[in-house]
Amino acid sequence: MTAGSQVSGEVVTTAPAEPQETRADLKRKDNRAWWLVLPVVVSVAFTAIIPLMTVVNFSVQDVFSPSDRVFVGLDWFYEAVRRPENREAFVRTLLFSAQVLLVEIPLGVAIAVAMPRRGFWVSAALVLVALPLLIPWNVVGTIWQIFARADIGLGGWTINNVLGIGFNYTLDSTDAWITILVMDVWHWTPLVALLAYAGLRSIPEPYFQAAQIDGASGWATFRHIQLPRLRGVLTIAILLRFMDSFMIYTEPFVVTGGGPGNATSFLSILLSKMAVGQFDVGPAGAFSLIYFLIVQVLCYVFFTVLTRSGR
């Protein structure tokens, strides 16, 4: 240990000599930088803003043919809000999203907590859990469309013939709803589990050691150490799962096509029928703008509530 070793030397005080810059110089430099932003502006305009404006344009007109159109003001918006079919689909979609969140978030967290923290089984568990995420949406739909069938599907057949419960998603609304919900849980709970797992892994070891020292039970450790530190990732998980489930299209389209009746006609299915099936671009435009707005507002509410409660 050398105490008080003295450092002596000159202090360098000469600042690098730079010519004084005028305001005009600075201004010119600033403006040139805008060219760097231009590519982004152009591509965003081309892929997002202009198409969106097209939708806005459609939503205020009654279009009979490209050359024959009438300005109708906000009529389509009023109609979209008033139509009972739309209202039912809205409630249905909201109910579906709520169920998805209620099942997938706790289940995903439970899986993450149960996953091993170290050793060989970490990779095995990760691969196993991530598997459903690697399958394309329409393939997931096809898999479940066949799996749940009462005649040739393993799942449907087992429920009917082994468990002895009548199950047919092409005829029964409840069965169809359950099929779609279980499919979504199977497909997307892994996302929640992986996010939660990443969150859990980031908790420093001393927190768990302190919990042991303080005699905390397993539940108390989860409640007071793990859960509070999952807030960030769970906020993301809830937002992602809400948006995705609220806009779910491909899977129910493949499995039930919105049926039986209207049992699984979510907003997106209704919308695509309107826009692509019947080519009612005016009402569809108004409808999709409202749809877009609802998603934005609900996401904002979720985000605000979740981040506020953390403070």
Added chain:
Amino acid sequence: MADIRLEGVGHSYDGGTTWALKPMTWTWRTSRAYALLGPSGCGKTTLLNIISGLITPTAGRIFFDDRDVTDVPTAGRNIAQVFQFPVLYEEMSVYDNLAFPLRNRKYPKAEIDQRVRQVSRLLGLDHLLRRRSRRLDPGRQQIVSLGRGLVRSQVAAVLLDEPLTVVDPALKWTLRSKLKEIHRDTGHTLIYVTHDQTEALTFADEVVVLNEGAIVQAGEPAELFLSPSHEFVGHFIGSPGMNMVPAEIVGDVVRVGQADVGSVADGLPPGPVRIGVRPEFVSFTRASPGVAARVTGVDRMGAYDLVHTQVGEHPVIARTTAGSGYRPDAEAFLHFPPDRTFLFRDQVRCGFLAPLDGRSAT
């Protein structure tokens, strides 16, 4: 409260190739305040975690009095531990944080309240009890963590793992004396890990010096300073550390270069040896006799001067009164006082320097 006895306890993180903690037998006596002192990576935290049960040792048994607790999990050992960085239940208030260890152990409500208030008063947390713990600054958070370690009245020991690292210096002194006060009042066994010698020497009844996974010396602060039994202790304690100069035993006389510095009292066999003497005890004169040295520099420390000299190739530092007036390149003659100068072989103390009493090597 209990004696904590380690019997042949050692730990290896790589299955026995290297020992983070070499097998040791050692007893922490009840109600004493210990400082566990050593450089980073010497096994201090490992030793602490073994006592609290966070780590199961690779070898050896641990006893609390006569109860073998080697296989008892942490929760069953009744040990409190405070970590280097604040560990809080962040969404809880300060009060709930302090009450948490008691609530988990199902203490009656009135007793919890009384204990929490007692600890909060001692640590000056009274006005913060209702605050959410995550909103405090790191220093205060650490004080809350400390409070959680002290809130239980019946513990076998309180282990403190460099608990004041994140606390700012002014508060550090206050808290350290608070800890001593608490120790006096409660009679807990305290084991305080630190790599700061000042902290260790001011805090503890007994300082245990750990180096490379082994206890090299344990004793009262003064004992470690005045009579180090290992070169490491000499270096590590004291500022600056002990001077070490190679010497030789010829007959029963110890020589440094050509100068006789003292005799050997313990009948040590002749041969090379290292002599260790603290800067505080080196004295020197401007004229012979003594060990010839050349002054290389002087550090003025305010209350005293540190005169850096060189004996042959070897630096020797001497502490003198302020304004000693030595200039670089001056010649000086060093004297090593017999009862404060020790002889080391293989880093371990093998004897001390005795007066020359007219003897000489030739």
